[in-house]
Amino acid sequence: MDFWMRLKDAIKAQNTTHEWVAGKIGVPLSTFRKWMTRKTYPDLREGVELAKLLETSAEFLVTGTSQEGLNEEELRLINAYRKLTPPEQENAVLALVAWAGKRRRWLYSQ
Numbered sequence: 001m002d003f004w005m006r007l008k009d010a011i012k013a014q015n016t017t018h019e020w021v022a023g024k025i026g027v028p029l030s031t032f033r034k035w036m037t038r039k040t041y042p043d044l045r046e047g048v049e050l051a052k053l054l055e056t057s058a059e060f061l062v063t064g065t066s067q068e069g070l071n072e073e074e075l076r077l078i079n080a081y082r083k084l085t086p087p088e089q090e091n092a093v094l095a096l097v098a099w100a101g102k103r104r105r106w107l108y109s110q
Contacts, residue, residue, distance in 0.1 A: 001072060004038060006061050010054035013079050025049040055079075 001009075011021060022032035025046060034040040042050060044058075051058040056075070059065065064072050081089060 001064060003061055004036065006064060006072070007050065007054075008036070010056050010061070013076075014054055021050070021053060024053050
C-alpha cells in the first residue's frame, strides 16, 4: 500500500470527505483532487497537517509504519477499537484475553 492508499483509508476511517479535508487544511478542492489523482503532491507542511487532521502521523502516511512501530493492520485495529463504546471496548478486551489464553494452552499442549 502506498501513500495515496493510506491517505484514502485515513479519510475513510474518519468518515469524512475530500471537501472537508481540503477546507480544514486550507487548500482549494482542485488542489486536493490533484493530490488524490497523483498529479501533484502535498508539500511537507500540508502532509503534516493532513496527518494531524486525520489522526495519524506523516510517517505512517509515507512509510506505512508509525513512530510506535505499528504496521497498518495494527493501526487499523486500534482505530476500530477507539470507535467502540466503552462497554464494547471492555467486551473486545475480554474476548481477546480469553482467545489468547486458549491459544496459549493449545500451543503448550502440542
